[in-house]
Amino acid sequence: DAGVIQSPRHEVTEMGQEVTLRCKPISGHDYLFWYRQTMMRGLELLIYFNNNVPIDDSGMPEDRFSAKMPNASFSTLKIQPSEPRDSAVYFCASTLAGSSGNTIYFGEGSWLTVV
Amino acid sequence: AQSVTQLGSHVSVSEGALVLLRCNYSSSVPPYLFWYVQYPNQGLQLLLKYTSAATLVKGINGFEAEFKKSETSFHLTKPSAHMSDAAEYFCAVTSGGGADGLTFGKGTHLIIQP
Numbered sequence: 067d068a069g070v071i072q073s074p075r076h077e078v079t080e081m082g083q084e085v086t087l088r089c090k091p092i093s094g095h096d097y098l099f100w101y102r103q104t105m106m107r108g109l110e111l112l113i114y115f116n117n118n119v120p121i122d123d124s125g126m127p128e129d130r131f132s133a134k135m136p137n138a139s140f141s142t143l144k145i146q147p148s149e150p151r152d153s154a155v156y157f158c159a160s161t162l163a164g165s166s167g168n169t170i171y172f173g174e175g176s177w178l179t180v181v
Numbered sequence: 182a183q184s185v186t187q188l189g190s191h192v193s194v195s196e197g198a199l200v201l202l203r204c205n206y207s208s209s210v211p212p213y214l215f216w217y218v219q220y221p222n223q224g225l226q227l228l229l230k231y232t233s234a235a236t237l238v239k240g241i242n243g244f245e246a247e248f249k250k251s252e253t254s255f256h257l258t259k260p261s262a263h264m265s266d267a268a269e270y271f272c273a274v275t276s277g278g279g280a281d282g283l284t285f286g287k288g289t290h291l292i293i294q295p
Contacts (some may be wrong), residue, residue: 099282108270109285116280157224163280168213168232170283172223 068092070173072158078179086148087176089158090139099170100133100143101157109157115141116163148180183208183274187286195294200244200259202289205270207253212274214255215283216246219269228270231255242266267293 071090079085083166091098099114118135126133130149135141145152159172188203195267206212214233217225237250248255255272269290273283 097280108287111282111284114282122281161280168275168280169215169230171227171229172217172225177222 070158070160070171070176072156072173072176074176075174076177076179078181079148080179081149082147083180084144085148085152085178085180087143087156087158087178089141089143089173091141091160092162092171093139095160095162096138097163097170098135098141099159100141100163101159101172103155103175104153105159111123112143130150145178150179150180153179183276183284185214185272185274185284185286187270187289188273189289190287191290193292193294194262197261197262200257200262200266200291202257202270202272202291204246204255204257204286205253206255206272206274208274208276210276212276214246214248215259215273215275216240216244216255217271217273218242219271219288221268225271237240259286262291262293264293264295267291 073088100112101109103109112125113133115135133143155175155177157172157175159170161168161170183198186205215230216228219225220226228244229238231238231248239245244259269288271288272286275283
C-alpha cells in the first residue's frame with residue numbers, strides 16, 4: 067500500500083495568502099485525522115472525519131481554518147488568510163476502526179512557512 | 182479526558198548503552214498506548230503499540246515497552262543504543278481504540294553519544 071500521501075511537502079507563502087493542504091488516506095480506511103506540529107505546542111489534533119463526515123473539529127484554532135473530505139480518498143485543510151503563526155508541520159493520518167488495534171498511520175507531513 | 186506525560190524532553194545515552202524513555206498516561210478507561218518515532222524532517226512511524234493483550238510489547242528496531250497499569254506507565258526501552266536511534270520519540274494514548282484520534286506527549290529527543 068502507498069501509505070498516507072500528503073501534498074505539498076513544503077510550502078512557503080506570504081501572509082494573507084490562501085493555503086490548501088491535501089491528503090489521500092490509505093485505501094479502505096474510514097477515519098482521517100489532521101494534526102499540527104509546532105515546537106511550542108507539540109502535536110495537536112485539529113479535526114477528524116469518519117466516513118467523510120467531520121466528527122470533531124474542536125481543535126481547529128480559528129475560523130481561518132477549514133477542512134473538507136468530499137470523498138473517501140481525498141481531504142483538504144485550508145487556511146485563509148494565512149498568518150506567520152500558522153507556520154508548522156501539518157500531518158494527515160488515517161485508520162480503519164477495529165483493525166490491528168486501530169493503528170493510526172501518518173503521512174510525511176506538509177511543512178508550511180508563512181512569511 | 183486523557184493525557185500523556187513524557188519525562189525528559191532530552192535524553193542522552195552512549196552508543197551501546199541502555200535506552201529508557203519514560204511515559205506516564207492518564208485515562209478514565211482502559212487505554213491503547215503507542216510509541217512513535219520521528220526522524221528529522223520526516224513523518225511519524227509506529228514503533229509499537231499496546232492493545233490490552235500482552236503487557237510486554239515488542240516493536241521494530243529492537244525496542245520494547247511494558248504496560249504497567251498500577252504505575253500508569255508505558256516506558257520504552259532498548260538494550261543497546263545505536264547511532265541510528267537518534268530521533269524524536271512520542272508516546273500517545275487513545276481510549277477510543279484509535280477512532281477518536283491520539284493524544285500525544287510532548288516528545289523526547291534521544292541523543293546518542295559516540
